[in-house]
Amino acid sequence: IWKQQLPALTQLLGVLLAAASNFLISVSLSIQKCAHLRLACQTEPKPYYTSKLWWCGIILLGLGEVGNFTAYGFAPIALVAPLGCVSVIGTAVISVLFLKQTVRAADILGGTLAVAGTYLLVTFAPNVPQELTARRVQNNLVSWPFLVYVILEIITFCILLYFYKRKAVKHIMILLMMVALLASLTVIAVKAVASMITLSVKGKMQLTYPVFYIMLILMATSCVFQVKFLNQAMHLYEATAVVPINFMLFTTSAIVSGVIFYQEFQSAALLSVFMFLFGCLLSFLGVFVIARNKKEEHLQVPYIDCGRIPGQKLTGKIQPDSYSSCYGTLNNEDDSVKTQS
16 A cells, blocks of 8 residues: 555655745845845845845745756656745735735736646646656656757747847747757756755665766756846846746746657546646736736836926925936936926
């Protein structure tokens, strides 16, 4: 009985580890934001890296990422990747409780949808009891479904990279689709490395196989370029637009890669597959609703104080548009400014 229940218990451990790690990541991000807010309120602001609170957030972020990495060794990719919505839900809850942000109806609706989707994901996720040994990873690497998938992915990535580099097309979908394509390779390598390390710790040494180091290099390389393009997207666009789109594309690419490389839904019933996909859809909707129309908060807000300009009697503070070409001047099309003038 114990041996029959062991795969289910192992998968449950992976689920709990992934959920706890993503919640820890949301806590770390909130702590870092709190550190930035405290530094901005000081009369003489110091660099953020001098704050002990900020470093505490960074340490928690590292622990969360390590926990996510370990979770891939116990649970399928199709189950671990969508649980990233826990981080979005946790961030929204912590922002309301500790950062004193206003509760919106969208936050409640989005959180409810995301929780319902997470429940369906966990309930109807594929059960993959096979041990992921180095030999199995080698066989999957040379299987024709994966080779076709990699060829199509490389062609798509080169087309997107052409538009990004040569045509200077920096649309948010171009950037995040490249991130998603790289992420599919990252999760394949992460699960292989984590599973082989887990088996080695249990006494079944897998670290002597060359494929372990191949997957380790693939994991590091794809992760570096993934972070590069994601940072570019965060620089050009608001986080409220990047986060939900990136979550949807990342989760989709991770599930597809898990299906092709690890055959995670090979023996799953049709109803289970449908309910699992429906849970993914609810999670996507929940994240989009939470991020929808959520304003970005600026820690240091520049403004023009007309009361301090010689010859002006106005005491109102008029905020210029920092993204406009006329930044630093008043907008002539602003009716309120015309009335004051």
